[in-house]
Amino acid sequence: MAVATQDSAIRTGRITRTLIYLVLILFALFYMLPLYVMVVNSVKPLSEITGGGMMSLPQVWTIEPWQKAWSTAQIGVEPTGLRPYFWNSISMVVPAVAISTVLGALNGYVLTKWRFRYDTILFGLMLFACFIPFQIVLIPMAAVLGFLGLAGSTAGLVLVHVVYGIGFSTLYFRNYYAVFPTELVRAAQIDGAGFFQIFWRILLPSSGPIAVVCIIWQFTNIWNDFLFGASFASGDGAPMTVALNNLVQSSTGVKEYNVHFAGAILAALPTLLVYIVAGRYFVRGLMAGSVKG
């Protein structure tokens, strides 16, 4: 009986392989170092950090810094912790992501399947939105929000992020729908489906992968945004990022590094979660076999 051998095009010896893994592990460790520092220092008492043991594992494990960061740290006037600001962020991110994604999908649908004169120029102009630096629009945006009576409100922030996000979401969906078979749309037209029926029943159910990409992108950007949050939200309405800044930058009392680390991790958790939950849908080829195979 012939022995099956594993001959691959690229032959790597045991030593090469060990070396490759060593280097990779080294790089991985290097990249993980900040996370290690954050986690380790968020679960030790402040005295251990100020004592100089920044890199060492905690001698006394405690979740007290986390509790403090979440519910009792002094951020605004009241010692509320990050909790209310966390909900501020959620109530800003969810509608902003949802609206900008749906609008981007609609735009992509129109720009690819309902072509009109100068649609490419329009698309090009929309792309510009992706390149406008945040700082430039601060003052005009403030004026617009004031004019609309949305200044300082969460709704105002949602509007800002939707407007800013449409450029990206349109880009994603337009490019995705550009290769979506137009024959499907034509078949649906003959079947008697209208503009929105085709969108809801045919295109959107097939847009899983790109919707996930768009949601991850939008969620990360909007959640992590600091500038708009700091500029357009007031006091108690501030999002998580602004609150975290206020926590860390507070000039009174002792700097509680362990609480700061816990707060920073809390602020980063939702985006991490989105990546972990939605990331696996990334690879699913939902369009497989729609046309010929």
Added chain:
Amino acid sequence: MGFLDIDNATKSYGAVEVLHNVDISVEEGEFLVLVGPSGCGKSTLLNMIAGLEDITSGTISIKGAPMNGVHPSKRNIAMVFQSYALYPNMTVGQNITFGLEMHGIPKAERDAAMAKVAEMLQIGQLLDRKPGQLSGGQRQRVAMGRALVRDPDVFLFDEPLSNLDAKLRVDMRTEIKKLHQRLGTTIVYVTHDQIEAMTLSTRIAVMNGGYVQQLGTPKEIYDTPANLFVATFMGSPSMNLIDVAVRADGNAVYADTTDDKGGKISLAFPTPSAELKAFDGQTVKLGIRPEALTDIDGADQRSTHVERIENTVTVTEPAGSDTFVTTTIGRTECVGRMRSDADVAPGKAATFAINMEKATAFDPKTENRIA
């Protein structure tokens, strides 16, 4: 006035006219095939009938009602696309009934219609699957089911078989033909495959460059092609076109050329027309189909005008059912279709029988057939 009337229809994109004054009238129950090379405008014409492209000028009417500007879903047509265009997110059953649902037909009726179609096409066991789980032939059936369930006035097929492998294509071709014979529906079918066109149609419109080159039954198209384009496009291997000198001698007209040794060949036209006689002394193109250039035993026994010539065989291509033989007549390399067991070998001489009843002559200037 026919069932489906295409009356002087043109299509332009900006200043470019891609379809020129197309006039076709299709009777109820007819199977019209639009055939032509890529870019000849056949798919554009089909899309105009479907309402997916608007009509620049002229009218297209179905059952006497003009369809210009009428929405595709209100024309009572159904279309089978080249890529099948099955909705990937829906099951086969949902795919088939989607059109009915959009037209507001109640669920019970939809299910009954679906069951009927599923039985007709034998796709009952596939109804709960997604298109991605089907083979090419199954998808093809589902696509036809989606068209059938609507019970439309006109079926439109846009190269429905071109994505299938050779064997399946032949099977589905027969299936479509059976379906047409059983249901007697009106079909407009686009293809670039001349064999599909010949086998399926009751009438063919051969198109090229945005013009309908010839409209006629498969037999008319094949036996009396209107011009050189139709002659060479239809038939495989394509028609041999030999430059011959026309010589009128009293009532008889001869086509003079040479064999491959330079010897003179005179082929008599069986029923020469006055038009052909008028070409006396000029060169025309003589069109001979491969099956009209064969061995003596393979020649049509009922033909009254079979000419025999001795010529050298250059290449033989045994195809199983026939043997294709290449030989040079005049300056043209010609392909003859002989019986599979004909006694021929490359480099050796053989006797060729030319059935002059099936020969056609073309004016080399206008490229039109000389009546």
